[in-house]
Amino acid sequence: GSVRHVLVTAMARGDSAKTDTVKASTTVPTPADLVVSALTITPQDGGTNTPRTVTCTVKNVGTAATPETRTAFWLQRTSAPQPLEAGANRVWVTPALAPGVTFIHTWTFTPAGYGFPADAHTAVALADWAEQVAETNEDNNRRGATWAIYDLLVSGLTISPQSGDANTARTVTCVVKNIGGGKTPETRTALWLKRTSSPQPLETGANRLWVTKPLVRMETVTLTWTFTPKNYG
Numbered sequence: 001g002s003v004r005h006v007l008v009t010a011m012a013r014g015d016s017a018k019t020d021t022v023k024a025s026t027t028v029p030t031p032a033d034l035v036v037s038a039l040t041i042t043p044q045d046g047g048t049n050t051p052r053t054v055t056c057t058v059k060n061v062g063t064a065a066t067p068e069t070r071t072a073f074w075l076q077r078t079s080a081p082q083p084l085e086a087g088a089n090r091v092w093v094t095p096a097l098a099p100g101v102t103f104i105h106t107w108t109f110t111p112a113g114y115g116f117p118a119d120a121h122t123a124v125a126l127a128d129w130a131e132q133v134a135e136t137n138e139d140n141n142r143r144g145a146t147w148a149i150y151d152l153l154v155s156g157l158t159i160s161p162q163s164g165d166a167n168t169a170r171t172v173t174c175v176v177k178n179i180g181g182g183k184t185p186e187t188r189t190a191l192w193l194k195r196t197s198s199p200q201p202l203e204t205g206a207n208r209l210w211v212t213k214p215l216v217r218m219e220t221v222t223l224t225w226t227f228t229p230k231n232y233g
Contacts, residue, residue: 003027033062033136034069034094034127036143037102041123045148045182048112052147054090056105056125060097062136069094071105072129075114076121080142083131089114091129111149118151118180120217148182148217154189155179155220166230172208174223178215187212189223193232207232 004026012018038057043050056073060066072088074081081088092105127141135141156175161168172191178184190206192199199206210223 031062031136032060032064032066032097032099032133033140034066034097034133035059035061035140036071036125036127037061039123039125039143039145041145041147044146045150045184046111047151048116048118048149049110050149051108051110054105054107054109054123056092056107057102058094058097058105058127059102060099063099065099066097066128066133068096069128069132070130071125071127073105073107073123073125075109075123076116077124077144078122081124081126083126083129083141085129088126088129094127116149118149120146120148120181122146149180150178150182150184150215150217151180152176152178152184152187152212152215164229167228169226169228172223172225172227174210174225175220176212176215176223177220178217181217183216184214186214191225193227 006024007021008024009019009021036056037059038055040055042053042055046052054073056071058071071092071094072081073090074087075089090107094103097103122144124142124144128135154174155177156173158173159170160173161170164170174189174191176189189210189212190199191208192205193207208225212223213221215221
């Protein structure tokens, strides 16, 4: 973007009195510069079977057009990916971009298909992954986004007293914990007093259904209920 001015003087070979001077200007062109201007994963929190949609926006912030390039995306990173590094979960073809123009890539995935643990994760996108463009700034091509997999479990279940006759009141204490990352929505915890098989999600007939508040990472909630066996035959 810098401008340089020079004076060019010409003189007739046979007559030194005949001269002309011209001011010339040259401008150094600013090359293209690709950046990931936005990166989102929606929903940010969810279970391992919750589909997520990645939206990656690549922009040419330079003053020259780019050719067709490649944008790479990693779902789980603990360090900054490098150009031409293998192992990306997704490589998009980014079309040629004029100065100031953006292009949006999208992709939907399900965490269960990649075996990610229940935790908080960082995804990273890298524009011009294949280094096809000489850019003004080669260090501004990356952008990260956080996402999380939550995991609810019953970490404790007690009935007190454990023994007694049919008229002995019992207190159930159920502890639910989020051992994953992110924050769960409001959920439901069901309790069956008598089972000979494992209950399934959405199965009816539970003796108690608690509304379980949203839980952040490693948070627990204690649910209680008192019943008398004779009332349930």
